[in-house]
Amino acid sequence: MRDYLMLINRESAPVAHVPGEREQLVPVGGTGVLLERQAAYALELLMERIDGWNRIVPVSGWRSGEEQRRIWDESLRENGMEFTKTYVALPGHSEHESGLAIDLGLKKETIDFIRPDFPYDGICGTFRECAPDYGFIERYPGGKEAVTGIGHEPWHFRYIGTPHARILTDAGLTLEEYTAYRMPERGRGA
Numbered sequence: 470m471r472d473y474l475m476l477i478n479r480e481s482a483p484v485a486h487v488p489g490e491r492e493q494l495v496p497v498g499g500t501g502v503l504l505e506r507q508a509a510y511a512l513e514l515l516m517e518r519i520d521g522w523n524r525i526v527p528v529s530g531w532r533s534g535e536e537q538r539r540i541w542d543e544s545l546r547e548n549g550m551e552f553t554k555t556y557v558a559l560p561g562h563s564e565h566e567s568g569l570a571i572d573l574g575l576k577k578e579t580i581d582f583i584r585p586d587f588p589y590d591g592i593c594g595t596f597r598e599c600a601p602d603y604g605f606i607e608r609y610p611g612g613k614e615a616v617t618g619i620g621h622e623p624w625h626f627r628y629i630g631t632p633h634a635r636i637l638t639d640a641g642l643t644l645e646e647y648t649a650y651r652m653p654e655r656g657r658g659a
């Protein structure tokens with residue numbers, strides 16, 4: 470079974486983007502955006518409940534290591550190092566490479582691929598309220614940049630499963646904090 474709580478960040482990259490897992494990826498929202506099977510299923514259920522796909526688009530899901538590298542290089546050229554380090558994970562260290570992360574954007578004519586608009590009210594607010602019950606967390610909240618190593622990204626959601634997503638969200642924790650907190654429990658009786 471997959472470790473849906475797996476921590477993927479600058480320090481830790483167990484990475485799940487193991488070749489051969491590609492068959493575990495399925496498209497979401499009637500687009501070509503791919504997610505890991507269970508994460509995709511949970512997202513579709515959530516979107517169905519809130520009628521989300523009418524107003525929300527999947528902007529970026531699973532990325533290959535090469536794609537992450539291309540996005541990093543491109544952003545570096547266009548936006549410089551400071552911006553890139555803040556909003557783009559290092560190749561090999563992106564949650565997108567695991568198929569467990571999705572960037573969502575409010576449906577409109579032009580969508581910023583790196584920083585899509587996903588506000589805290591309206592349909593996006595409704596999505597945020599319901600997401601933890603379907604296993605999704607807002608992965609890079611504001612005020613936690615020093616913990617996550619990534620800037621505030623209101624559009625990036627990570628699948629960690631239930632009931633973890635709800636517990637983590639209600640406790641106001643990041644995945645870094647949540648997994649560190651759970652570690653002793655994991656070791657018990659091993």
Ligand SMILES: [Zn+2]
Nearest residue numbers: 570571572625
């Ligand atoms: Zn993202």
